[in-house]
Amino acid sequence: xxxxxxxxxxxxxxxxxxxxxxxxxxxxxxxxxxxxxxxxxxxxxxxxxxxxxxxxxxxxxxxxxxxxxxxxxxxxxxxxxxxxxxxxxxxxxxxxxxxxxxxxxxxxxxxxxxxxxxxxxxxxxxxxxxxxxxxxxxxxxxxxxxxxxxxxxxxxxxxxxxxxxxxxxxxxxxxxxxxxxxxxxxxxxxxxxxxxxxxxxxxxxxxxxxxxxxxxxxxxxxxxxxxxxxxxxxxxxxxxxxxxxxxxxxxxxxxxxxxxxxxxxxxxxxxxxxxxxxxxxxxxxxxxxxxxxxxxxxxxxxxxxxxxxxxxxxxxxxxxxxxxxxxxxxxxxxxxxxxxxxxxxxxxxxxxxxxxxxxxxxxxxxxxxxxxxxxxxxxxxxxxxxxxxxxxxxxxxxxxxxxxxxxxxxxxxxxxxxxxxxxxxxxxxxxxxxxxxxxxxxxxxxxxxxxxxxxxxxxxxxxxxxxxxxxxxxxxxxxxxxxxxxxxxxxxxxxxxxxxxxxxxxxxxxxxxxxxxxxxxxxxxxxxxxxxxxxxxxxxxxxxxxxxxxxxxxxxxxxxxxxxxxxxxxxxxxxxxxxxxxxxxxxxxxxxxxxxxxxxxxxxxxxxxxx
Amino acid sequence: xxxxxxxxxxxxxxxxxxxxxxxxxxxxxxxxxxxxxxxxxxxxxxxxxxxxxxxxxxxxxxxxxxxxxxxxxxxxxxxxxxxxxxxxxxxxxxxxxxxxxxxxxxxxxxxxxx
Numbered sequence: 001x002x003x004x005x006x007x008x009x010x011x012x013x014x015x016x017x018x019x020x021x022x023x024x025x026x027x028x029x030x031x032x033x034x035x036x037x038x039x040x041x042x043x044x045x046x047x048x049x050x051x052x053x054x055x056x057x058x059x060x061x062x063x064x065x066x067x068x069x070x071x072x073x074x075x076x077x078x079x080x081x082x083x084x085x086x087x088x089x090x091x092x093x094x095x096x097x098x099x100x101x102x103x104x105x106x107x108x109x110x111x112x113x114x115x116x117x118x119x120x121x122x123x124x125x126x127x128x129x130x131x132x133x134x135x136x137x138x139x140x141x142x143x144x145x146x147x148x149x150x151x152x153x154x155x156x157x158x159x160x161x162x163x164x165x166x167x168x169x170x171x172x173x174x175x176x177x178x179x180x181x182x183x184x185x186x187x188x189x190x191x192x193x194x195x196x197x198x199x200x201x202x203x204x205x206x207x208x209x210x211x212x213x214x215x216x217x218x219x220x221x222x223x224x225x226x227x228x229x230x231x232x233x234x235x236x237x238x239x240x241x242x243x244x245x246x247x248x249x250x251x252x253x254x255x256x257x258x259x260x261x262x263x264x265x266x267x268x269x270x271x272x273x274x275x276x277x278x279x280x281x282x283x284x285x286x287x288x289x290x291x292x293x294x295x296x297x298x299x300x301x302x303x304x305x306x307x308x309x310x311x312x313x314x315x316x317x318x319x320x321x322x323x324x325x326x327x328x329x330x331x332x333x334x335x336x337x338x339x340x341x342x343x344x345x346x347x348x349x350x351x352x353x354x355x356x357x358x359x360x361x362x363x364x365x366x367x368x369x370x371x372x373x374x375x376x377x378x379x380x381x382x383x384x385x386x387x388x389x390x391x392x393x394x395x396x397x398x399x400x401x402x403x404x405x406x407x408x409x410x411x412x413x414x415x416x417x418x419x420x421x422x423x424x425x426x427x428x429x430x431x432x433x434x435x436x437x438x439x440x441x442x443x444x445x446x447x448x449x450x451x452x453x454x455x456x457x458x459x460x461x462x463x464x465x466x467x468x469x470x471x472x473x474x475x476x477x478x479x480x481x482x483x484x485x486x487x488x489x490x491x492x493x494x495x496x497x498x499x500x501x502x503x504x505x506x507x508x509x510x511x512x513x514x515x516x517x518x519x520x521x522x523x524x525x526x527x528x529x530x531x532x533x534x535x536x537x538x539x540x541x542x543x544x545x546x547x548x549x550x551x552x553x554x555x556x557x558x559x560x561x562x563x564x565x566x567x568x569x570x571x572x573x574x575x576x577x578x579x580x581x582x583x584x585x586x587x588x589x590x591x592x593x594x595x596x597x598x599x600x601x602x603x604x605x606x607x608x609x610x611x
Numbered sequence: 612x613x614x615x616x617x618x619x620x621x622x623x624x625x626x627x628x629x630x631x632x633x634x635x636x637x638x639x640x641x642x643x644x645x646x647x648x649x650x651x652x653x654x655x656x657x658x659x660x661x662x663x664x665x666x667x668x669x670x671x672x673x674x675x676x677x678x679x680x681x682x683x684x685x686x687x688x689x690x691x692x693x694x695x696x697x698x699x700x701x702x703x704x705x706x707x708x709x710x711x712x713x714x715x716x717x718x719x720x721x722x723x724x725x
Contacts, residue, residue, distance in 0.1 A: 135686055142693045149700055156704075159711045159722040166637070166704050166720070173644055173697055174631070180651045180690065181624070187683070188658035588640070588717050592631045 004051045005062040005079035008044055008089065009127045015040040016119035023112045034104050037115040041097040041122060048090035048126070055083045056497070058520040059504070059511070061132070072516045074194035080132035080515050083501030084336050088260055089129035091340055092253040095347050096122045098477040099245035102351055105471040106245065106358060114154065121147035121249065128257055132515055134183050134218075134269070135193045137261065138176065141225070145172050148254060152242045164241035167588045171234040174592055175224030178599070182217030185210055186269075195268045196515035199508055203272035212610050215270045216603050220595075222265065225258030227317045229291040230598040233584060233591040236298070239310030244354030247306060251313040251350060252343035259317060263324045263332065267506050276327060279609030283602065284325030289419050291318025296426035298584070303446060305353045305363040305434060309346065312389065312427045316342050319420060323404040330407035330531040332502035333495075337488070338400025344485035345388040345397060349431065351478035352382040355470050356438065365434055370441030378470060379439030381478050386435045388485050390428020392547035393540050396488040402539035410531055421546045428550025433557040443558025495534065616657030623650035637705040637715040641698060648694050652687050659683035 015036060019026065026033050054060055060081045063069075067076025096118060103110070124144030131137050149172075153165035187193060189210045190201040202211050220231075227235040235255065239247050266280075274280060295315030302308040316338075323335035355378045357363055360371055372379060388395035401424070405417035436442040488494070504510060513519040556563075623646060630643030659680030665672060667681035709715050712722075 135689075139689065139693070142697070146693075146696050146700060149697075149704075153704055153707070156707045157711075159720075162704055162708045162711055163720045163722045166701070166708060166717075169697065169701055169704065170631070170640070170644060173701075174628075174647060176693075177648050177651055181620075181654055184651060184654045184658050184683070184686075187686075193682070586721060589632050589634060592628065596628055596632065 002054065002060050002062060004047055004054070005060060005081045005130050006064065008047050008051065008093075008130065009123045011047070012040055012044055012119040012123040012126070016116040016123070019112060019119070020116045027112055030110060033110075033112065033115050034100065037118060038097060038100045038104075040119060041093055041100055044122060044126065045090060045093040045097055048086055048093055051081055052083065052086045052090055055081055055086050055501075059514045061515055061518070068518075069194075069197075069516050072197075072200075074133075074192065074197045074516065077136055078132040078194065078515060079130040080196070080511070081130050082505055082511075083497075084332075084505050085129045085260070085264070087336065087501070088253070088256070088339065089126040091343055092125040092129070092249070092257075093122060095249055095252045095343060098347060098351070098481060099248045101473055101477050102248075102354065103245045104473040106354060106474060107243075111154075113150075117147045117151050118246075121151065125249075125253060125257060129260065132195050133193055134186070134195050134198065134265075137195075137264075138180055138183055141179065141221070141261070142176055144254065144257070145169075145176060145225075148172075148238075148246075148250065151246045152238050154243050154246065158241075160241040163586065164237040167586070167591060168234045168238035170588050171231075171591050171595065172224060174595055175221035175231070177221075178217045179221030182214040182219075182221070185217065186214040189214070194515070195264070196512045199269040199272065200512050200516070202270070203508070205273075207273045207275070207610060211270070211273055212606055213603075215265075215274065216599070216606055218265055219262050220599050220602065222258045222261040223287075223598075224595060225255070226262065226321065227255050227258070227291075227314050228287050228321055229294050229314075229318070230594040232291065232295070232314050232317075233594060235314055236307050236310045236584065237586060239313070240304060240307040244306075244350055244357065247309070248347040248350045251309060252347045255313055255317050256320060256339045256343065259320050259324060259335075262321070263335075263505070266324075268508060268511050271506075272508050274610060277609065279605075281325050281327055283605045283609065284321055285413075285416075287602075288318045288321030288323075288325055289416070291315070291321065292419055292423045293318070296423040300426045300430045302430070303365040305356070305365060305368075306350070308365075308430055308434065309349055309353065312431065313346065315423050315427050316346075319401065319404065319423065322408075322416060322420075323400075326404070326407055326411065326413075327506075328407045328411065328531065329499050329502040329506060330403050330410075332505060333499040334400045334403030334407065336400075336498055336502060337396050337494075338404065340488060341388065341396025341398075341400055341485050344481045344488075345385045345395065348381060348385040348478040348481040348485075349389065351474065351481070352378050352385065355474050355478070358474065359470060365437060366446050368438045369445035370437070372438040373441055375439065375470065377475050377479070379435065381475065381482055382439060383432070383435040385478075385482050385485075386428065386431040387547055387550075388482065389424075389431050390547045390550035391424045391543050393543045394486055394489045396485050398539075398543040399489050399494075399535070402535055402543065405542075406536075406539065407531060417542065421542060421549070424546040425549040425553055428547060429553030429557065432550055432554035436554055436558055443555070444561050446557075499531075613662075616653060616660070620650050620654045620657065623647075623653060635716050635718065637708060637717060638702070640717065641701045641705060644701070645694065645698060648690070651690055655683040655687045655690065 062079040063076045124140050127140035149165050149169040152168055153161045155161050190198050192198045224231040239250050292315050295311050299311035320335050323331045388397055391398045391401050408416035627643050627647035634640035661679050664677040664679045667678040712720055
């Protein structure tokens with residue numbers, strides 16, 4: 001039996017345990033600690049790359065303790081590694097490696113538990129991707145969650161991290177318990193915990209009320225992790241206050257893992273039973289597109305750099321959910337490529353903000369105006385990544401978006417592309433405005449918002465004072481990640497390979513056969529036919545157009561005060577500030593209220609369409 | 612299968628969520644979160660319960676004696692472990708919040724807004 005899937009979680013867990021156990025010895029030897037963490041994360045990346053190559057010929061299934069299923073009944077717990085799940089886990093390991101390299105010089109003093117927490121976080125993420133058991137999925141979800149809450153509050157002597165971590169931990173715990181209730185309900189009606197076996201059992205009958213309730217509860221927990229409106233409020237709070245290398249992981253993969261969970265639960269468990277109805281597409285499409293627009297609007301009005309990037313993550317999470325909601329192989333393939341491209345670009349942006357914080361001691365756009373001029377390389381990397389975020393060809397983000405909207409257009413939803421372009425222009429415009437203002441001193445500094453200034457002023461940085469030069473270990477990971485986001489696009493046979501992976505992800509019968517009877521299904525059959533994963537001239541025009549739109553918007557945002565048409569004292573969007581603050585209140589009670597409201601609405605929509 | 616345990620589950624879940632939504636004290640709020648989680652214990656045990664069956668302890672009982680489902684009990688135990696970790700972390704954060712903000716009212720934690 002292939003041991004690689006198990007190794008991918010065992011290695012980081014053992015390393016984390018060893019670091020914690022040897023704490024008294026290692027405390028004084030910081031470089032040894034850093035080196036161990038980097039090497040472990042890199043080793044996991046290599047293991048997952050090898051596994052990814054192996055999954056090209058069929059999913060790799062590993063049964064813990066060798067307890068193979070007997071007569072189609074799962075006895076043990078399995079890992080089922082497909083191309084998409086392994087690819088996502090690989091991305092997580094890659095980002096952890098980059099974040100650990102960045103941390104080498106970023107923290108002046110560092111606690112041992114930082115490394116241990118990062119490695120358990122990595123183990124949680126890889127386990128979540130690879131597992132084939134629904135209760136195991138919950139356990140990894142919680143392991144990932146608990147490490148993430150602790151990492152958010154890494155600097156407990158400040159006020160922001162405490163509040164951010166509390167909001168994050170309480171909302172996500174409520175989500176986890178809702179998911180667990182759903183798991184208990186589905187276990188009660190099937191007597192199984194293996195995803196494949198549950199899927200096979202519930203597909204035999206008409207979907208009863210219990211199945212729908214279980215589906216609703218499980219995905220609500222995952223949607224909270226995936227920061228979908230109205231479950232998204234915790235994200236900006238947590239991302240704004242976590243240490244920069246941790247933000248890279250939060251925005252880059254953790255949010256996407258929630259949506260991966262939704263896709264996995266739908267395609268491997270509930271899909272056949274619920275019957276792939278257009279009502280399901282409708283419900284998720286509505287949520288996805290709403291999230292896309294809300295995230296983009298919040299992003300554009302933000303002045304706190306980390307919060308700005310956090311809101312852009314919400315917007316992109318909406319686009320990912322839209323791609324999943326289409327239920328087509330090309331849509332899912334587009335999401336896979338988009339997630340990879342977005343993770344690399346967003347990680348690079350966060351690392352650049354980390355460098356700004358390290359050198360200039362602030363993350364407030366108003367105060368940083370023009371002060372980033374000496375940071376030449378950082379400015380170039382940040383600008384490139386910002387262009388990538390606005391979907392300029394040939395970034396992987398462009399390719400992903402083109403596939404999703406292309407697949408939508410084939411199924412009569414051409415308007416998806418309009419919403420995508422609007423969101424890309426807003427998000428790209430906001431990030432390019434930062435690039436132009438901070439690194440090149442273009443235009444006028446934006447007006448000071450008291451509330452945001454107070455938030456941003458606390459962020460004094462993990463280093464004592466500004467440094468004279470940027471260490472290579474901080475800029476190199478950011479540059480490599482941006483180049484990788486371009487490099488992916490030129491991988492040979494990318495389109496057919498990713499789409500074949502998506503097709504296999506969506507074929508529940510093939511997944512069942514692979515897991516429960518060990519059959520190798522090389523050419524699965526999809527619900528929808530595979531579409532041509534190519535790029536048309538129209539796609540390129542749209543990509544270039546949205547990047548150009550973002551540039552124009554960024555220039556308008558920087559120079560609008562000098563335009564003759566506007567009267568003096570006019571602040572665009574000033575009237576929106578107060579109502580918006582009422583939503584994003586920072587009070588955890590409100591966030592949980594929204595979770596309950598969202599759960600009720602989603603439940604109503606599902607009951608109405610399926611029941 | 613009896614309906615009564617599941618009514619209790621819904622009640623506990625509802626009460627816990629109501630507590631979280633209306634709470635004005637972080638420690639109270641964390642206790643309400645524990646109550647939400649308690650609903651999952653009752654649900655898990657209720658799902659595996661068999662009327663008239665013995666505990667899943669197969670020693671010194673005749674073969675084919677009906678027993679309640681041991682799997683859900685293992686799941687509930689795992690759930691307890693998870694809860695212990697989360698609660699400990701949350702209470703530690705509440706202590707820190709009291710130190711930094713001087714209050715435990717979630718409405719008065721005002722560092723992050725908008």
